[in-house]
Amino acid sequence: MSAASRFLERVGNLPIWNRIADRGNAILVKELRQSMRGRYFAVIFWLTLAIATMIGMMTFVFQDGGRADTTGTAFFLAMFGCLTFASNLFVPFAAFSSFGAEWEENTLELLLLSNLEPRQIILGKLLSAAVQTLLYTLAFGPFLVLAFLLRGLDLGVAFGLLLFVLLSSITLSAVAVMLSTLARHKVARALLMALMAVALVAFSFATVAFGSEQLFFSRSVFSDRFVLLVFLTIAAVVVSYCVAFGCTRLAHPEENRSTTLRVLTTCCLLALLGWAAFGFQESGGDDEVLYAFGSVAFLLLAVTSALFCSEPERLGRRVRLWVPDNRLLALLSGAFFPGGGRGTLYMVMNSALLIGGFAVVLGYAAPGFPYDQVIGFLLALTAYMFVYVNLPALLFSPFSKKLTRRIACRIAVPLFAFLVFFVPTVTAFALDLRRPFNHAGNPAWAMNEFAHGRADGALIVGLAIAFLVVLVFNLPRIGRGLGELVAEHGRRQTPGRTAAPESLAVPALALEHPEESGDARPQP
Amino acid sequence: MIPALEVRDLTRRFGNFTAVERLSFSVQRGEICGFIGPNGAGKTTTMRICSTLDLPDHGDVFISGESVLEQPRRVRRKLGFMPDAYGAYSNTTVADYLDFFARSYGLRGEEKSRTIARLVEFTSLGHMLEKLTTALSKGMKQRLCLAKTMLNDPDLLILDEPAAGLDPRARIELRELVKALAGMDKAILISSHILSELGETCDSVVVIEEGRLKAAGNVSQMTEGIQRERSRVLLRALVDPQALLRAVLEEPHVEGARVERGGVVLDLPGGAEGLARLVEALVKRGVRLTEFRQEKLDLEEVFLSMTDGRVQ
Numbered sequence: 001m002s003a004a005s006r007f008l009e010r011v012g013n014l015p016i017w018n019r020i021a022d023r024g025n026a027i028l029v030k031e032l033r034q035s036m037r038g039r040y041f042a043v044i045f046w047l048t049l050a051i052a053t054m055i056g057m058m059t060f061v062f063q064d065g066g067r068a069d070t071t072g073t074a075f076f077l078a079m080f081g082c083l084t085f086a087s088n089l090f091v092p093f094a095a096f097s098s099f100g101a102e103w104e105e106n107t108l109e110l111l112l113l114s115n116l117e118p119r120q121i122i123l124g125k126l127l128s129a130a131v132q133t134l135l136y137t138l139a140f141g142p143f144l145v146l147a148f149l150l151r152g153l154d155l156g157v158a159f160g161l162l163l164f165v166l167l168s169s170i171t172l173s174a175v176a177v178m179l180s181t182l183a184r185h186k187v188a189r190a191l192l193m194a195l196m197a198v199a200l201v202a203f204s205f206a207t208v209a210f211g212s213e214q215l216f217f218s219r220s221v222f223s224d225r226f227v228l229l230v231f232l233t234i235a236a237v238v239v240s241y242c243v244a245f246g247c248t249r250l251a252h253p254e255e256n257r258s259t260t261l262r263v264l265t266t267c268c269l270l271a272l273l274g275w276a277a278f279g280f281q282e283s284g285g286d287d288e289v290l291y292a293f294g295s296v297a298f299l300l301l302a303v304t305s306a307l308f309c310s311e312p313e314r315l316g317r318r319v320r321l322w323v324p325d326n327r328l329l330a331l332l333s334g335a336f337f338p339g340g341g342r343g344t345l346y347m348v349m350n351s352a353l354l355i356g357g358f359a360v361v362l363g364y365a366a367p368g369f370p371y372d373q374v375i376g377f378l379l380a381l382t383a384y385m386f387v388y389v390n391l392p393a394l395l396f397s398p399f400s401k402k403l404t405r406r407i408a409c410r411i412a413v414p415l416f417a418f419l420v421f422f423v424p425t426v427t428a429f430a431l432d433l434r435r436p437f438n439h440a441g442n443p444a445w446a447m448n449e450f451a452h453g454r455a456d457g458a459l460i461v462g463l464a465i466a467f468l469v470v471l472v473f474n475l476p477r478i479g480r481g482l483g484e485l486v487a488e489h490g491r492r493q494t495p496g497r498t499a500a501p502e503s504l505a506v507p508a509l510a511l512e513h514p515e516e517s518g519d520a521r522p523q524p
Numbered sequence: 525m526i527p528a529l530e531v532r533d534l535t536r537r538f539g540n541f542t543a544v545e546r547l548s549f550s551v552q553r554g555e556i557c558g559f560i561g562p563n564g565a566g567k568t569t570t571m572r573i574c575s576t577l578d579l580p581d582h583g584d585v586f587i588s589g590e591s592v593l594e595q596p597r598r599v600r601r602k603l604g605f606m607p608d609a610y611g612a613y614s615n616t617t618v619a620d621y622l623d624f625f626a627r628s629y630g631l632r633g634e635e636k637s638r639t640i641a642r643l644v645e646f647t648s649l650g651h652m653l654e655k656l657t658t659a660l661s662k663g664m665k666q667r668l669c670l671a672k673t674m675l676n677d678p679d680l681l682i683l684d685e686p687a688a689g690l691d692p693r694a695r696i697e698l699r700e701l702v703k704a705l706a707g708m709d710k711a712i713l714i715s716s717h718i719l720s721e722l723g724e725t726c727d728s729v730v731v732i733e734e735g736r737l738k739a740a741g742n743v744s745q746m747t748e749g750i751q752r753e754r755s756r757v758l759l760r761a762l763v764d765p766q767a768l769l770r771a772v773l774e775e776p777h778v779e780g781a782r783v784e785r786g787g788v789v790l791d792l793p794g795g796a797e798g799l800a801r802l803v804e805a806l807v808k809r810g811v812r813l814t815e816f817r818q819e820k821l822d823l824e825e826v827f828l829s830m831t832d833g834r835v836q
C-alpha cells in the first residue's frame with residue numbers, strides 16, 4: 001500500500017508537472033497534490049481496482065470461462081459497475097469533503113484574499129474531481145479493452161454508457177461542491193453528507209441497473225442520436241448553475257450575488273426557446289413540443305425567480321459600483337441587478353421574452369398554425385408562476401434583509417402554490433362535489449383546459465385579475481428598485497461623497513497629529 | 525503623505541449590536557501600530573473590514589488611498605492579513621503550502637521560487653520545508669502564516685493577535701520579525717488584548733473599547749502626556765521603608781504607596797507642583813530623604829488609566 005502511494009507521490013513530484021501546473025488552476029494543483037499525498041484517494045483507488053479484478057475473474061468463471069456469448073457484456077457490466085461506484089460515489093464525496101475542509105480550516109478567506117475569484121476556486125475543485133474520474137477511467141482502460149475483445153458486447157451501447165458515467169460524475173461533483181458551499185456549519189455539513197451518501201448510492205445502483213438494461217436488451221436509448229446530446233445539455237445546465245450558485249455563496253452579501261444567475265437563466269431560457277423551435281420543426285409542427293418546452297422554461301424561470309424576487313431590496317455597497325453611469329443604460333439593465341423588486345421586473349421581462357419568442361417560433365415555423373391555444377397556455381402559465389412567486393415575495397419584502405426571512409419566503413412559494421391547490425380540493429371533497437380536482441387552484445387542470453381551447457371566461461378573467469392585482473401591488477417595489485439605480489447616478493454626481501466626516505470622534509487624550517487624521521486622501 | 529492605512533468613521537453593526545462605532549485612525553508606512561482592546565472590543569471586526577473581508581455599515585477604509593469598499597481587488601494586492609485562526613491544509617507540506625499560495629497570488633516560475641526562497645529565509649523555515657503543515661508547533665505555524673501573508677509583498681500587514689498562545693521565546697522571535705518588517709518600510713497593524721505583548725514593539729497605539737476609540741497616538745508622547753498629570757516616584761530615606769511608608773501615607777493625594785526595592789513607590793497626581801509639595805512636606809516631618817526618583821510609567825499603566833481597568 002505504502003509502496004503504491006509512494007509511487008504516486010513520486011509521479012506527482014516530477015518536474016514536468018511544475019511546468020504544466022504553472023499554467024493550470026492553482027486550486028487544481030493543490031487538490032491533486034493533496035490527494036496524491038493523502039490516503040483516501042490511494043486506498044479507494046487500489047481497492048476499487050482490486051475489487052474490479054476479483055469481480056472480473058468471477059464473471060469470467062461464471063460465464064463458462066469466456067465461451068458464453070454474453071461474456072463480453074457481463075464482464076463490461078462488472079467493470080462498468082465498479083467504475084460507476086468509483087466515479088459517481090467516491091469522487092463527488094471527495095469533492096464535497098475537500099470543500100468542507102476549507103470551511104473547517106478557515107482557509108477559504110485566505111484564498112479570497114489572494115485574489116482568487118470564487119469562480120476559480122469552485123472550478124478548481126470541479127476540475128480536480130474531473131481529473132480523479134479520468135484517473136479511474138484510465139485505470140479501468142485495460143479491463144474495458146479486454147471486455148471489448150470478448151464476445152457479445154455492443155460497442156455503441158458501451159461507449160454511450162461510459163460517456164454517461166463520465167458526464168454524471170462531473171455533474172454530481174458539481175452538485176456536491178455547490179452543496180458544500182451552502183454548508184458552513186459542521187452540523188449542516190454532516191447532515192448534507194449523510195443525505196448525499198444515500199442519494200449517491202441510490203444513483204449509482206440506478207446507473208448500474210440502467211447499464212445492465214441497456215446492455216442486455218438490444219433496443220437502447222443510445223441508438224437515438226439526440227439522447228447523448230440531451231444528456232450533455234442537462235449536464236451542462238446543471239454544472240453551470242452549480243458553479244454560478246456556488247460562486248454567489250462565496251461572495252459577501254454586500255457583493256453581487258445575483259447578476260450571473262440572472263444572465264445564466266436568461267441564456268437557458270433562450271436555449272430552451274431554440275430547442276423548442278428545433279423540436280417543433282423536426283416533429284413536423286407537433287404542438288406538444290411547444291407545451292413541453294414552454295412548461296420547462298416557465299418552471300425554470302419560476303424557480304430561479306423565487307430566489308431573485310426574495311433578495312434584499314437595496315443594492316449592496318459593492319454592487320453600486322456596477323451601476324452604469326448612463327441613466328438609460330442603468331434602467332435597461334435594471335432587471336439584471338440584484339434586489340427583490342428588480343427580481344420581479346426580471347420575471348416580468350423574461351416571461352414577455354418567452355411568450356414573444358414562442359409567438360415568433362410559431363409564426364415563423366408554421367405560419368398558418370392556430371397559435372392562440374399555445375399563446376393562451378403560455379399566458380396562463382405566466383399568470384400562475386407570477387402569482388405563486390410574487391405574492392409571497394411582496395409580503396416578505398419588508399423583512400428581506402434577514403437571511404432567515406428570505407429562506408422563509410423561498411419556502412413560502414411552493415407552500416403557497418400547494419395551499420392554493422390543496423384547500424379548494426379538500427373543500428370540494430368535503431362538499432362531495434363531482435370533480436374535486438377541476439378548479440382554478442389546480443394549474444395542471446387549468447393548463448390542460450387552455451391547451452385544448454376549453455378555458456372558460458371565468459377562468460381567464462380570474463387569472464388575469466389575480467395576475468394584475470399582484471403586479472399592481474408589486475409596482476412600487478419595481479419602481480423603488482429602478483429608482484435606486486437612477487439615484488445612484490445622482491449620488492455619484494454629488495461632490496464630497498467620500499469627504500471626511502465633520503468630526504473625528506477622537507477623545508481629548510489622543511495626541512494624534514491633526515494632519516494625520518485629516519482628509520489627506522487625494523481624489524483619483 | 526498618504527497613510528498606508530486610514531480608517532475613517534468606521535461603523536459596523538450586527539443586527540442591533542454595534543461592534544465598531546465611528547472609529548478613525550491611520551497608520552503610516554514604516555510604522556508599527558498596536559491595536560489594543562479587551563476581548564470583544566471589535567478588533568477582529570475592524571481588521572476584517574480593513575482586509576476587504578467584511579463591509580462596514582458606515583464609513584470606509586483606505587489602503588494607500590484606495591477604498592476597501594470600492595476597490596477590493598486592488599486593495600488585496602497591497603495588503604497582507606493574518607487572521608487569528610490559522611488555516612492549515614491536510615496532507616500538505618510547508619513547501620507545498622507556500623507554493624500553492626504563491627500560485628494563488630499569481631506568482632509563476634522563477635519569480636515564484638525566488639519569492640518563496642526569500643520568505644523561507646526571512647522566517648527561518650528552511651529546515652521545516654518537508655514537514656506537514658498540520659504537524660507544526662504554534663510558533664512555526666505563525667511563521668508559516670506570516671510567510672504566506674507576505675507572498676504578495678504587501679505595503680500593509682494586518683496581524684490579528686499573532687502573539688496569542690505563543691511561548692515567550694516564540695513571542696520574542698515574532699517581535700523581531702515584526703520589527704524587521706517595519707524596517708522594510710511596511711506599515712503594520714498588530715492587535716492584542718494584552719498590552720505588554722506589544723508595549724516595546726509599537727511606535728503608536730490605538731486603544732478601543734466596546735467598538736469606540738479610547739485613545740490613539742504615539743507611544744512616547746502618550747506616556748509623557750500621562751506623566752504630566754500623574755507621576756510615579758521612588759523614595760528612599762535613612763529610616764526603614766515601613767516607617768517611610770507610614771510617613772508618606774500621612775500625606776493627602778498619595779495613591780498606591782507600597783514598599784518596593786528597599787524604598788517606597790507611590791503615585792501622585794498634579795505634575796511637578798505636586799512633587800515639590802510632597803518633598804517639602806516630608807522634609808518638614810523630619811524624614812531624611814536619600815533618593816527621590818521619578819519613574820517612567822509604562823504603557824500598561826497608560827492603558828489602564830484609559831480603559832477603566834476593564835482589561836484582561
Ligand SMILES: Nc1ncnc2c1ncn2[C@@H]1O[C@H](COP(=O)(O)OP(=O)(O)O)[C@@H](O)[C@H]1O
Nearest residue numbers: 538541543561562563564565566567568569570
Ligand atoms: N459575525 C458576527 N455576528 C454577530 N456578532 C459578531 C460577529 N462578529 C463579531 N461579533 C461581535 O462583535 C463584537 C466584536 O468582536 P471582535 O471584533 O471579534 O472582537 P475582538 O477581536 O476585539 O475580540 C463581539 O461582541 C462579537 O460577539
Ligand SMILES: [Mg+2]
Nearest residue numbers: 567568608685
Ligand atoms: Mg479577535
